[in-house]
Amino acid sequence: MRVVVFGLGYVGSVTAACLADEGHHVVGVDLARQKVLAVRRGLAPLAEPGLAALISQVVDAGRLTATTDAARALNDADVAVVCVGTPSAPNGALFTGYVEDVLGQIGGFLEEHPEGRHLTVVIRSTLLPGTTERLVAARMPDPAGGRYSVAYCPEFLRESSAIVDFGHPPFTIIGTDDDVALAAVTHLFDQVTAPVRQVSIATAESVKYASNAFHAVKIAFANEMARFADAYDVDADALMAVFVEDKVLNVSARYLRPGASFGGSCLPKDVRALIHAVRHADVAAPLLESLLPSNASHTRRLVDHVLSLGWRRVALLGLAFKAGTDDLRESPYVDIAETLTGKGVQVRIFDEVVNPAELVGSNESYIRLRLPHLERLLVDSRAAAIAGADGIILGSDRAPQEVLLDAGVPVLDANTPARHWPQLALSRI
Structure with a gap:
């Protein structure tokens, strides 16, 4: 394929060189003449292990060149890959000006060449959800004519290992609902060793942010645990070396699915004890200290939503923190x-x-303190709970789907993200 890569920074230069190495004919576009000249001479425009040798190889093979002239590069192109930066604005907002400029250049080219070959625009620059579609609508012509299609494909390249990462990412995310774009991007990355996941553009944009935020959380968590370990004369390296061996719970997907707040006899009290310990040792651990307030705010959000719906009679199915207990x-x-x-x-x-009569020990003490009138609220069947209710809150109960459907009232599943909760306020009081 004939590919144009906009932006010759870390992501763009690696993307351009790797695509050329896979056999595509690539033109890199950048406003910085120094970067363009470096690529033309077979040199890397920046320091990245293996990049200089790879660029030299693909330039010598005639599959990679560079220019400052976007229109010239786009002539006869099949794909335009946008890899320009999206830095922080002074107030912390995402600055999208460079992406807007590139889309404006691509849009102008398409308007001047309405009869050219179909162009697939692939955006790899990091963008917040909804931004791609908004910027494309603002900067490019009406896509109804079928002159171009758009996909958002986040990159997962780490500096110092970017070339290896390009060929072996965790997955290839293709954000598009356009079959032509899907086929083009699949072909573009067909030599990449990774499962392909087609999602919406907004989901693809979000995956990048979720990934980076979680990486930041993991680093901050490890450092806070190291400070805790140091304060109590524990070898932090040994602690975390054992910790990451647990692939069943510690490093897994089990605790990474949106749902209800955490509870039970372990997580809340252990987090509380850990926070007390770090405070006692005068150790800064703001991430750990945020866990309980964050958890409580998630529960409050559900309560506020129920109140906003106007429900005055509610069936709560499942009271224990986990089903079957x-x-x-x-x-x-x-x-x-x-x-x-x-x-x-x-x-x-x-x-x-x-069964309140069978609760013992701290379990009994807890419920008598928090919900002393529990016996008056409990009923002996789902049907009795649902009868006359304005809505159902599905907690830890594993109610059969047919029971919920037959209820004839809205169901708010506490174990799903808020977007799946009922949205229309009810008039019944």
């Missing part, structure tokens, strides 16, 4: 029941495992 300690559903009841909402609870 009767552990009520720090269950988010206990907080939900307590708060809604305090707001004047009539709450009826069904949990097939929880």
Whole structure:
């Protein structure tokens, strides 16, 4: 394929060289004449292991060149890959001016050459969700004529290992609903060793942010745990070396699915004890200290949503923090029941495992402190809880789908992201 890569920074220069190495004919475009001249001479425009040798090789083979003339580069191009920077504005917002400029150049070229070959525009610059479609609509001609298509494909290149990362990413994300764009991008990266995931443009944009934010969380977490370990004379390297060996829970997808707040007898009290310990040792651990407030705010969001819907009679299915147990300690559903009841909402609870008469020890103590009138709220069947309700909050109960459908009222599943919660306020009081 004939490919134009806009931007010869870290992402662009590596992308251009690697695509050329895979057999595509690539033209790099950059406003910085110094970078363009370097590539033309077979030199790397920046320091990255292996890049200089690769650029020299593909330039000598005639598959990579560079220019400052965008229109000239776009002649007969099949794909335009946008890799320009999106730095922070002074107020922390994302600056998209460079992407806008490139899309404006591509849009101008398309308007001047309405009969040219179809062009697939692939954006790799990091953009917040919704930005790609907004900028394309603002800077490019109406796509109805079929002259071009658009895809958003985030990159996962780490400086110092970018060439290896290009060929072996965790996945190839193709954000598009356009079959032509999907086929073009699939062909463009067909030598990349990674599973392909087609998603919406907004999802593709979000994946990059989720990945980078989680990397930042992991680094901050490791450093805070190291400070904690140092304060208690523990070898932080040994601690984390053992920690990462657990691929079942510690390094896995099990705790990375949006849903209900955490609760139970372990996580809240252990986080609380850890925070007390770091404070006692005069160790700064702002990430750890944010965990409980963040968890509480997630529960509050659900309660606020129920109140905004105007529900006055609510069926809460599942009270324990986890299905199949009767552990009520720090269950988010206990907080939900307590708060809604305090707001004047009539709450009826069904949990097939929880029996107040059989609760013992700290479990009994906790519920008698937080929800002393539990026995008056519990009913003995899902049908009894649902009867006359304005809506259902699906907590830890594993209610059959047909039961929820037959209920005939909205269901707010606490174990799903908020976008799946009911959105229309009800008139019944």
